[in-house]
Amino acid sequence: xxxxxxxxxxxxxxxxxxxxxxxxxxxxxxxxxxxxxxxWFTHFFVGTSAALVVMSAVAWHQHRAIAYPLMWPIAGHxxxxxxxxxxTSGTAHYRWMDLFLGHISTHFVPGRxxxxxxxxxxxxxxxxxxxxRLVDRGNA
Amino acid sequence: xxxxxxxxxxxGLLAAAEFTxxxxxxPDPAQQRPGILDLGPLPEPASAxxxxxxxxxRPAVVFFGRPDMVDALCRALPNTGLxxxxxxVIVLPTxxxxxxxxxxxxxxxxxxxxxxxxxxPIADGSPVGYAVVDDRGRIRYRTLDPAVITELGEVRTIVAxx
Numbered sequence: 001x002x003x004x005x006x007x008x009x010x011x012x013x014x015x016x017x018x019x020x021x022x023x024x025x026x027x028x029x030x031x032x033x034x035x036x037x038x039x040w041f042t043h044f045f046v047g048t049s050a051a052l053v054v055m056s057a058v059a060w061h062q063h064r065a066i067a068y069p070l071m072w073p074i075a076g077h078x079x080x081x082x083x084x085x086x087x088t089s090g091t092a093h094y095r096w097m098d099l100f101l102g103h104i105s106t107h108f109v110p111g112r113x114x115x116x117x118x119x120x121x122x123x124x125x126x127x128x129x130x131x132x133r134l135v136d137r138g139n140a
Numbered sequence: 141x142x143x144x145x146x147x148x149x150x151x152g153l154l155a156a157a158e159f160t161x162x163x164x165x166x167p168d169p170a171q172q173r174p175g176i177l178d179l180g181p182l183p184e185p186a187s188a189x190x191x192x193x194x195x196x197x198r199p200a201v202v203f204f205g206r207p208d209m210v211d212a213l214c215r216a217l218p219n220t221g222l223x224x225x226x227x228x229v230i231v232l233p234t235x236x237x238x239x240x241x242x243x244x245x246x247x248x249x250x251x252x253x254x255x256x257x258x259x260x261p262i263a264d265g266s267p268v269g270y271a272v273v274d275d276r277g278r279i280r281y282r283t284l285d286p287a288v289i290t291e292l293g294e295v296r297t298i299v300a301x302x
Contacts, residue, residue, distance in 0.1 A: 035287045037157045038169040090293075092301035093176035107170040117154055121147055128143055 020070040027077070034088075038113065043080040045116035046106050051076030052123035056130045065131055076101070163263030164286035171259060173283050173294065177301055183278035186271070187255040189229050189245055199226040199302055200273040201295060203242075203288065204253055204266065207235040212289050214239035220292045225299050226272075233266035257282055270295060274302045 024044070031040035051072040059066050066072065080101040083093055097103045109115050166172035186194050186202075194200040201222065205213060210230060218241045222228060228242045231252050237244050247253060250266060258267040261284055269284035272295070281298050285291060 034291065036173065038172075041154060041157065087175055087294075087297065090297050090300065092297050093174070095176070104174075104176060107174065112168075112170055113154060117150065120150070121143070124143055124146055 016070050041113045042107055044077050045120040046101050047076035047080030048073035049120045049123040050101055052127045056127045059130050162286055164261045164268045166284040167262050177280045183280050186273040186277050186279045193227045193229045194273040194277050197275050199275050201226050201228050202271045203230045204269055210237040216289050217241050272298050
C-alpha cells in the first residue's frame with residue numbers, strides 16, 4: 001500500500017471510530033438523562049462482548065479480519081438494550097426480554113457491572129489475539 | 141495498546157459512575173428501577189396505608205418521600221394522569237405536609253416502609269421511591285427512585301403493566 005493509500009485507510013478508520021464513539025456517547029447521555037447509567041454499562045458490556053466473541057469466531061473461520069469491526073459491537077449493544085427503547089415508549093420489561101442478550105437477568109450476576117467489565121476485557125483480548133494470529137499468518 | 145486504552149477508559153467511566161451515585165440511591169443498583177413486575181419474592185400482600193388504600197378492585201401507588209419533596213411531587217402528579225389508573229398516596233417519615241391532590245400519611249417509625257419491603261438507601265434513613273399494588277392488593281413492584289418526580293412516566297408504565 002502506498003502512502004496515499006495508507007492515509008486514506010487511516011482516515012476511513014478515524015471516521016468510523018468517530019462515528020462509533022459518537023453513537024455510544026449519545027446512548028450514554030440518553031441513559032444518564034434518565035439516571036440509568038448502570039443499565040448502559042450492563043448492556044454495553046454484554047452486547048459488545050457477545051459481538052467480539054462472534055467476530056473472533058468469524059475472523060478465525062474466514063482467515064481474515066472482519067469488515068467494519070466497530071459496527072458489530074454497536075449492533076450488539078443495540079440488541080442488548082432494545083427493551084429499554086421499548087420501555088421509554090411505555091412498554092414495561094418482561095422476562096421474555098432475556099431473548100435480547102439477557103436483558104433482564106444480566107443485571108443480577110454476582111459482581112454486577114464489574115463482572116461484565118472483566119468479561120468485556122476478556123472478549124476484547126480474544127478478538128485482538130485472533131487478529132494478531134491472522135497478521136502473523138499474513139491474512140489480516 | 142487498544143486493550144489497555146479500552147480497559148482504562150471504560151474502567152474509569154465505570155468507577156466514576158459508581159462514585160457519583162447519590163445518597164438516596166439503592167446500594168445495589170440492580171434493585172433500583174428494574175422496570176419489571178414480580179421481581180424476587182414479589183408479589184406479596186400489601187398492608188393498609190390508610191382505610192381506603194389499597195382497596196380491592198383498584199391498583200394503588202404508594203410513594204415514599206421526604207417532606208422537602210412533597211410540594212414538587214404534589215404539583216407533578218395531577219399532570220401525569222396516574223390518578224385515573226390508580227389510587228395514589230404519599231408516605232412521609234416525619235412532619236405533615238399539605239397536598240390537595242393526594243393524601244399524605246405519616247410513618248414516623250418506618251413500619252409502613254418496612255411493611256412494603258422498601259430497601260434502605262446508601263445513606264440509610266427513610267426510602268425515597270414507590271411501590272405499586274395491583275387490584276388484588278398485592279405488591280407487584282417496589283423500588284427506590286430519588287428522581288421519581290421527573291420519572292413519573294415510568295410509574296405509569298409500571299401501572300399499565302399490571
